[in-house]
Amino acid sequence: MPAHKRNTAFIEYLQKFGADIDFTEIQATDDLHHADGILKECMQKAETLWNTQHSFFMVNGSTGGILSGIRACTHYGDKILVARNCHKSVYNAIELFGLQPVYILPEYIESYHIYGSVSPEKTERILQENPDIKLIVITSPTYEGIISDIQHLSEIAHRFHIPLMVDEAHGSHLDLSPYFTGGAIRGGADIVVQSLHKTLPSLTQSAIIHFNSEIVCAKSLQRQLAVFQTSSPSYLLMASIDSCIELVKDTSLFQAWHENLMMFKEKTKALQNFRIFGYTDTIPKNSVFGFDYGKILISCTDTVFTGNRLADILHKQYHMDFEMSNTETLLAMTSMADTKENLFYLAECLLNIDKQDIQGNRPLYQTIVRTVPESHFIPSVALSEPYKMITLEKSIGKVSAEYIWIYPPGIPVITIGEVINEEIVQIIQTAIRQNLNLQKTISENPYEIATLDI
Numbered sequence: 001m002p003a004h005k006r007n008t009a010f011i012e013y014l015q016k017f018g019a020d021i022d023f024t025e026i027q028a029t030d031d032l033h034h035a036d037g038i039l040k041e042c043m044q045k046a047e048t049l050w051n052t053q054h055s056f057f058m059v060n061g062s063t064g065g066i067l068s069g070i071r072a073c074t075h076y077g078d079k080i081l082v083a084r085n086c087h088k089s090v091y092n093a094i095e096l097f098g099l100q101p102v103y104i105l106p107e108y109i110e111s112y113h114i115y116g117s118v119s120p121e122k123t124e125r126i127l128q129e130n131p132d133i134k135l136i137v138i139t140s141p142t143y144e145g146i147i148s149d150i151q152h153l154s155e156i157a158h159r160f161h162i163p164l165m166v167d168e169a170h171g172s173h174l175d176l177s178p179y180f181t182g183g184a185i186r187g188g189a190d191i192v193v194q195s196l197h198k199t200l201p202s203l204t205q206s207a208i209i210h211f212n213s214e215i216v217c218a219k220s221l222q223r224q225l226a227v228f229q230t231s232s233p234s235y236l237l238m239a240s241i242d243s244c245i246e247l248v249k250d251t252s253l254f255q256a257w258h259e260n261l262m263m264f265k266e267k268t269k270a271l272q273n274f275r276i277f278g279y280t281d282t283i284p285k286n287s288v289f290g291f292d293y294g295k296i297l298i299s300c301t302d303t304v305f306t307g308n309r310l311a312d313i314l315h316k317q318y319h320m321d322f323e324m325s326n327t328e329t330l331l332a333m334t335s336m337a338d339t340k341e342n343l344f345y346l347a348e349c350l351l352n353i354d355k356q357d358i359q360g361n362r363p364l365y366q367t368i369v370r371t372v373p374e375s376h377f378i379p380s381v382a383l384s385e386p387y388k389m390i391t392l393e394k395s396i397g398k399v400s401a402e403y404i405w406i407y408p409p410g411i412p413v414i415t416i417g418e419v420i421n422e423e424i425v426q427i428i429q430t431a432i433r434q435n436l437n438l439q440k441t442i443s444e445n446p447y448e449i450a451t452l453d454i
């Protein structure tokens with residue numbers, strides 16, 4: 001294996017897909033799940049770069065790392081503290097491992113309609129009220145670039161003798177230079193999961209999990225990585241991780257990226273209607289600890305546009321595509337591979353649209369939950385209950401049998417086992433009206449919801 005035998009002369013497409021370096025585990029190529037050869041050496045380079053006890057390469061994105069990390073830190077049925085704005089892989093772990101989630105809702109940033117940082121004070125209060133919590137899981141930076149105070153959160157977690165795991169899928173570029181800071185490894189987190197492919201030049205799915213803990217067992221994490229990942233990891237992906245690690249030792253690349261962003265900042269100062277988080281707007285200190293300037297989050301709230309409409313204009317008239325748009329905002333993700341011209345062009349396009357007559361005063365479209373719905377069953381229990389479809393209007397007070405997300409970013413509006421309330425129904429109705437990408441795990445009709453038949 002692989003059956004293509006790297007015979008690129010035999011089939012033309014193999015060359016295009018890089019089959020000539022597509023190896024499997026043979027003596028010389030080592031074994032990801034029991035590394036003691038070249039892969040071990042590569043991972044040691046990562047440990048030196050990030051200053052960790054262990055750094056393991058991953059080929060199934062942060063998703064595999066999140067499942068493995070949570071499993072390694074918990075026993076079946078444990079209680080864990082989870083930031084409500086976590087990615088769906090965290091919710092999958094909760095369901096799979098029969099965990100009891102206690103949710104913490106991050107601070108809310110009204111002007112951008114996004115979640116802010118996780119409050120250390122609230123975290124501490126929840127831990128005092130729930131001394132049986134075994135793990136804290138949060139996302140930092142968030143999809144939109146919001147960073148939490150990891151140092152303070154780690155210190156609290158360790159005082160309660162529990163680990164802090166940080167989903168840093170969007171932060172693999174942090175603390176590798178003085179230009180982008182606020183990373184979770186330096187902050188003292190026990191386990192940090194990064195998608196290299198999201199913010200550094202590496203192939204899709206390539207990721208890394210870092211371990212720096214006196215509480216968690218490294219062997220247990222390593223075992224779970226072999227449970228949740230393929231037994232045939234792609235050498236293309238692992239070679240990509242290795243090359244990326246070599247590349248990012250050169251801090252001048254981060255400096256150039258930073259300088260491009262500062263040029264963008266200077267140019268967009270002239271915007272009158274669009275606002276850009278941390279660029280043309282100051283950061284609200286009461287709800288945000290830190291921000292990753294690699295993210296360009298454009299607010300349309302003071303204009304006649306929704307973020308989706310702006311994305312549409314930029315796509316059709318200016319031939320640009322974006323990471324995410326929703327009712328209030330448009331998100332551009334930048335990286336060191338963006339050219340100065342790219343960012344200059346984006347600034348020009350925004351200025352062009354901004355100078356038209358777009359000022360507006362429309363109501364905010366409420367699409368994220370402001371209170372965590374009451375839980376009736378933990379997800380693993382709710383999963384085995386029978387369910388039936390019911391119209392949205394009649395669903396208030398019933399228990400949801402499904403997960404509902406607006407994607408991206410995929411933060412749940414409601415999870416399985418939670419009680420549907422008026423706020424949830426209103427968010428779903430807004431998502432339908434605004435044509436957002438509403439994803440549900442059971443019901444297909446947008447006006448229906450699967451509820452437990454109890």
Ligand SMILES: Cc1ncc(COP(=O)(O)O)c(C=O)c1O
Pocket residue numbers: 060061062063064086087089139142143167169170195205207409
């Ligand atoms: C915050 C966050 N965590 C985890 C993930 C999963 O990462 P991956 O796609 O590398 O599996 C994503 C993906 O979008 C994400 O946004």
